[in-house]
Amino acid sequence: MDFNIPDDAKSIRDKVSDFMTREVVPLISKLERDSSVMVDIFKKMGKLGLLGITIPEEFGGSGMDFLTLGIVLEEVSYFSGSLALSYGAHSNLVMDNIFRNGSAEQREEFIPPMVKGERIGSLCLTEPGGGSDAIGSMKTSYVSAGDAYVLNGTKTFITNAPLAGTFLIYARNGNNYSAFVAKKEDGIETPRQFEKLGVRGSPTGDVVMKDVSIPLDRVLGREGEGKKIIYGGLNAERAIFAFMPLGLARRALDESIRYSQVREQFGNHLSEFELIQEKIAYMFTKIEAARLLAYKAAKMAGENVKDPSYAAASIMNASEMATQVTKDALQIFGGYGYSTDFPVERLFRDSIIAEIGAGTTEIRKIVIARYILGKFH
Ligand SMILES: Cc1cc2nc3c(=O)[nH]c(=O)nc-3n(C[C@H](O)[C@H](O)[C@H](O)COP(=O)(O)OP(=O)(O)OC[C@H]3O[C@@H](n4cnc5c(N)ncnc54)[C@H](O)[C@@H]3O)c2cc1C
Numbered sequence: 358m359d360f361n362i363p364d365d366a367k368s369i370r371d372k373v374s375d376f377m378t379r380e381v382v383p384l385i386s387k388l389e390r391d392s393s394v395m396v397d398i399f400k401k402m403g404k405l406g407l408l409g410i411t412i413p414e415e416f417g418g419s420g421m422d423f424l425t426l427g428i429v430l431e432e433v434s435y436f437s438g439s440l441a442l443s444y445g446a447h448s449n450l451v452m453d454n455i456f457r458n459g460s461a462e463q464r465e466e467f468i469p470p471m472v473k474g475e476r477i478g479s480l481c482l483t484e485p486g487g488g489s490d491a492i493g494s495m496k497t498s499y500v501s502a503g504d505a506y507v508l509n510g511t512k513t514f515i516t517n518a519p520l521a522g523t524f525l526i527y528a529r530n531g532n533n534y535s536a537f538v539a540k541k542e543d544g545i546e547t548p549r550q551f552e553k554l555g556v557r558g559s560p561t562g563d564v565v566m567k568d569v570s571i572p573l574d575r576v577l578g579r580e581g582e583g584k585k586i587i588y589g590g591l592n593a594e595r596a597i598f599a600f601m602p603l604g605l606a607r608r609a610l611d612e613s614i615r616y617s618q619v620r621e622q623f624g625n626h627l628s629e630f631e632l633i634q635e636k637i638a639y640m641f642t643k644i645e646a647a648r649l650l651a652y653k654a655a656k657m658a659g660e661n662v663k664d665p666s667y668a669a670a671s672i673m674n675a676s677e678m679a680t681q682v683t684k685d686a687l688q689i690f691g692g693y694g695y696s697t698d699f700p701v702e703r704l705f706r707d708s709i710i711a712e713i714g715a716g717t718t719e720i721r722k723i724v725i726a727r728y729i730l731g732k733f734h
Pocket residue numbers: 446479480481482483486487488489490513514515516517553556561710713714715716717718719720
């Protein structure tokens with residue numbers, strides 16, 4: 358068993374780290390106040406080849422695996438949770454999903470502009486009446502009308518919606534669920550942007566469809582395959598998004614190590630106190646353990662292993678870990694941790710989303726328990 362990161366993944370990770378340090382870190386406070394800054398960042402990432410990590414080279418991507426995308430996402434998250442959420446939604450939830458399920462024509466039309474960062478992607482599943490029960494309570498409808506499908510409904514909490522040009526939308530016709538690739542120009546409205554606790558630079562909004570007409574050839578996969586695409590997409594999303602809390606937690610640990618070695622109380626550095634050392638030892642251990650499960654789940658998702666328990670366990674573990682680790686970091690910083698003078702309060706706020714998006718902690722527990730109980734009994 359090889360625990361080393363392959364050289365090509367390492368070199369992309371270093372490229373991301375360099376890009377984030379040079380181009381994104383100087384903009385972080387601006388981005389947290391004004392998410393439209395994201396548009397330029399995406400274009401720059403596109404030029405550097407950082408958007409299409411899992412997309413084959415013939416479509417402008419890097420042709421790497423899910424694990425590499427996860428490693429990249431951890432690195433982006435280390436510097437900016439907001440960019441990580443928007444980047445992951447664009448790259449994995451939308452682009453990778455369209456690539457995996459799309460026709461040759463759909464791939465040709467929609468993938469290259471997304472790889473270049475010219476069009477930002479939004480995945481539209483959640484509705485005002487249903488997040489955890491997104492499928493059962495879905496109200497967004499489609500009907501076929503001659504040479505088009507007509508969509509009506511409202512999606513909510515949609516990452517990137519206010520900036521997006523490409524929307525992957527789930528809708529139902531009775532018990533038939535289908536996925537559609539839509540363009541902003543089709544008449545998609547994005548009237549509202551949420552104010553949020555964390556990941557404030559990642560725009561989250563509503564997506565409204567009023568008699569939006571989508572050509573027949575923009576159904577993803579086949580009509581009626583929506584549920585399969587939702588479940589497949591959610592598994593990949595969980596496997597990939599586990600790397601976001603990992604990156605946030607690793608940053609919190611690094612900040613804590615640095616701070617505890619310079620801040621003095623009672624004539625000693627904080628790092629001399631055993632209660633602080635205990636926190637740091639736990640933080641390190643929990644991060645490393647979460648990373649091992651994240652690597653395994655990402656490998657399994659990339660190899661299309663039909664077992665949802667690992668991806669759900671990975672993101673559940675990593676996100677609970679990050680909530681605790683970033684809170685410990687805040688405690689190590691004391692009053693300064695609570696202030697915006699240091700990044701730890703942002704890391705703490707940004708971590709919380711990992712317990713909610715891609716199915717909540719509670720839903721992940723249900724997914725794991727159902728699968729392993731069904732499997733072993
Ligand atoms: C910043 C942000 C970005 C997001 N981005 C996207 C996106 O890009 N696309 C998208 O489609 N959605 C997105 N979401 C939506 C997200 O996936 C949902 O918020 C999430 O699935 C929870 O749904 P809900 O908010 O409706 O909560 P609810 O489903 O109302 O759940 C409320 C609480 O009840 C619990 N609960 C529900 N059912 C059960 C049960 N059976 N047993 C035990 N507990 C239960 C939940 O765990 C939760 O604690 C985003 C959300 C946020 C906050």
